[in-house]
Amino acid sequence: FYVMKGKCRLTVHPKSKSKMKSRLKELTNRSNGWGYAKRKQKLKEYIRGWIGYYHLADMKRFLLDTDEWLRRRIRMCIWKSWKKSKTKVANL
Numbered sequence: 448f449y450v451m452k453g454k455c456r457l458t459v460h461p462k463s464k465s466k467m468k469s470r471l472k473e474l475t476n477r478s479n480g481w482g483y484a485k486r487k488q489k490l491k492e493y494i495r496g497w498i499g500y501y502h503l504a505d506m507k508r509f510l511l512d513t514d515e516w517l518r519r520r521i522r523m524c525i526w527k528s529w530k531k532s533k534t535k536v537a538n539l
Contacts (some may be wrong), residue, residue, distance in 0.1 A: 448480055468513070473536045477518040477527050486524065490517075 449531070467533075473479075474489050529535045 458460055459501055459506050459509065463501075464509060468516075471513075471520070475517070475524055477524055483525070483528070485522075490521075 470493060471490070474486065474493060479486075526535070529538060
């Protein structure tokens with residue numbers, strides 16, 4: 448806990464943050480053979496659960512940074528799923 452302007456704030460431990468990132472890496476791994484819909488569902492479940500557990504914590508900056516990183520990982524998965532150059536050109 449730390450005190451900020453008379454309020455107590457709970458911070459998320461760095462170990463918890465690193466565990467979250469490693470779990471997100473597992474879920475966005477390209478070689479797991481999941482389709483886009485299943486990957487999206489698993490990510491949604493995990494993120495909602497994690498935020499629900501730490502809902503009182505002061506972690507806005509961490510979540511914004513993680514969001515940027517996760518969006519990049521998801522774009523990588525989508526890009527790799529478009530195997531042919533024609534598909535990439537057509538979808539862009």
